[in-house]
Amino acid sequence: MLLVDGLTKRYGSLLALDDVGLRVERGQIVGFLGPNGAGKTTTMRAIMQLITLDRGVVTWDGNPIDHEVRQRFGYMPAERGMYPRMKVRDHLVYYAKLSGYRDAAAARSADEWLERLDLSDRRGDTVQSLSSGNQQRVQLALALLNEPDVLVLDEPFSGLDPIAVEMLGDVLREEVARGTALLLSSHQLDLVADVCSAVVIVDHGRVVLRGDVAELRSASTTRYLDVEFATPTDWAPDGVALTTDDKRRYRAIVDRTTDAGSLIAAAHARGEVVAYSFAPPDLSEVFLSAVGRDKLDVAERNRIDSPPDA
Amino acid sequence: MPDDRNDSMRTTHVVRMIARREIYERLRGKTFTVLTGILVFIILAIGVINRVAGDGGAETILVGATAPIPIGFESAIAQTGALVDRTVAVRPYGDAESARRAVDDGDVDVAIIGSERQMVFSGEIDDDVRTIVQQAWTAAEIRQGLVDAGLSPAQVSTVLSPPGLDAVTVDGDSDNMGLAVLTGTLTAILLFISLQTFGNYVLVGVVEEKSTAVIELLLARVRADQLLAGKVIGIGVVALLQFVLATLAGLVSLAISGTHVPGEIWSTLPVTIVWFLGGYALYSTLFALAGSLVSRQEDAPGAAAPIMTALVGAYLLVFVFGYVPESGASRILSIIPPIAPFLMPMRMAAGAASVAEIVAAMVLLLATTFAVWKLAGKVYEQVLLRRGSRIAWRDALALLRRA
Secondary structure, three states, rough: EEEEEEEEEEEEOOOEEEEEEEOOOOOOOOEEOOOOOOOHHHHHHHOOOOOOOOOEEEEEEOOEOOHHOOOOOEEEEOOOOOOOOOOHHHHHHHHHOOOOOOHHHHHHHHHHHHHHHHHHHHHOOOOHHHOHHHHHHHHHHHHOOOOEEEOOOOOOOOOOOHHHHHHHHHHHHHHHHHOOOEEEOOOOOOOOOOOOOOOEEOOOOOEEEEEEEHHHHHHEEEEEEEEOOOOOOOOOOOOOOOOEEEOOEEOOOOOOOOOHHHHHEEEHHOOOEEEEEEEOOOOOHHHHHHOOOOOHHHHHHHHHOOOOOO | OOOOOHHHHHHHHHOOOHHHHHHHHHHHHHHHHHHHHHHHHHHHHHHHHHHHHHHHHOOOOEEEEOOOOOOOOHHHHHHHHHHHOOEEEEOOOOOOHHHHHHHHHHHOOEEEEHHHHHEEEOOOHHHHHHHHHHHHHHHHHHHHHHHHHOHHHHHHHHOEEEEEEEOOOOOOOOHHHHHHHHHHHHHHHHHHHHHHHHHHHHHHHHHHHHHOOOHHHOOOOOOHHHHHHHHHHHHHHHHHHHHHHHHHHHHHHHHHOOOOOOOOOHHHHHHHHHHHHHHHHHHHHHHHHHOOOOHHHHHHHHHHHHHHHHHHHHHHHHHHHHOOOOOHHHHHHHOOOOOHHHHHHHHHHOOOOOHHHHHHHHHHHHHHHHHHHHHHHHHHHHOOOOOOOOOOHHHHHHHHHHO
């Protein structure tokens, strides 16, 4: 088990980490979520022993993370870094050897990962000639090729198209099925929610929410009721505030105790209903209500929408 | 699966891997090939130019002569010429008029008109030639006189070939001071070029890894001091390759130019290489330290400026204190680590350095290099993730104290 406890790090007047704690079991995927600047990267660097902490401990199976233990970790930094003019396969072989592999084993591992990540036909190309999506795959291969016990991936999905996200998700699930403990971060809270079995959400250096995604969502007191009519229909049930733009799609934010069934039955009485749903809020909305805000302010929204700062 | 080698074996493995990558990168790039090619070309060209445009030092002296000439003059002039590494050929002429014309036409360098006891030059009188001819003439006349006086040929030879004098310096050394100055100066120049070139490779390489963020992934795999050692060793192998190529080109160049290459050069060469490696180790580690203070290539020259100053200063000191290897100042300076690689080889070649001085200089150099290497590793880890502006040397040291 990867255990992070009481991490505290101050940069000048900024408290970057304030008593951050989390745990990842073998075979578990934990999403480490929060807006940019919340402290995710700092925490991950602390796990990889790349920065010194003011306070706090990181252990793997009860042992502190020394150079020896860290050799069994795989890491994908937020800042993608590779030698631009080095060839793809050379990169993989090089890092495999740095991880302690002998020549033949390093070559085997490199070829295996080129195959698994569908990069075999780019093996002889320089890194700088690859698209950013393919560069990201190479970067992921570098994190995976030493069959790590612990995977620490900082924003692995950032900048990927949906197909790549799905493929990457499959590969990660296979690795976790092998018994790897996986911690991955994302500033796009809802994107990774279904990949992760648990999430830890940070904001301004503090953990604000943690737990099972479904439980966190269902624990919310609000529900979204969505109803879609086949044709524009006037609908105004008593005691429910509805919003609509085109009189076809209606949405209501209601309490979780609301009798959804009778509302939908009432809608049926008004016209043909083609779709309806009654669902808890998305993770990002759970997060917002947890930090006591209605919505992300403009600055934060910009931060969230933009890629991680380089 | 990663193997089960112990820590020091793994360190060796990791350092070798990093070094191998550096060697591969440098040799693959055009820069090294082109620069080394130019360097070797220039060195060889100097030899060729010396031969072609030289002062005729290697050319045969042609002497025209008209009778009467003393018996044995030809063999005498060949001997006197050989004393100063010149070959001399004597060409007889029937009369003074044709001999003078031969000088005028440039067919011979000098004409001897036996009947008038004259040496005729075309324009300026060449003192070397004049001395050679004069000595040979005198020797031949003496021989003639001795034969006329009734001595046997064996007696004449004994009289004319007394045991010669050995030329030595006051210290009892043989005549290798010139060689010491020559090789010392050339080595200093080569070392300077090399340290500038390859120190810069190290600097740029370190900054490249920071500016492209490769460093974060690397340091998650290997320790900073392993990374630095691998980088410095790898680039060092390439530097040594260039240094050896340039040195060999230098020897070929000397041979081309016709300069006599003394045998002692083969014993000074290994010494030179040892000092070259020592100098490279110190300066490249310093350059790596400078590189770890910045995260953008454009900031690199500024951070490296103090090291460049030290390098240029140490280099220039050779031209002041290298020529007075026995002086107290020279003794002290040649032990100071940044200066030793430049000054000590010259003092050693001159036979002016004591064993104690050599050992002290080498030990200090290695100890300083080790300290700088450890320091650079620490700074590297500390400032790794501080991107953006350059970190002052002062702040880096303060950072270390806090760590």
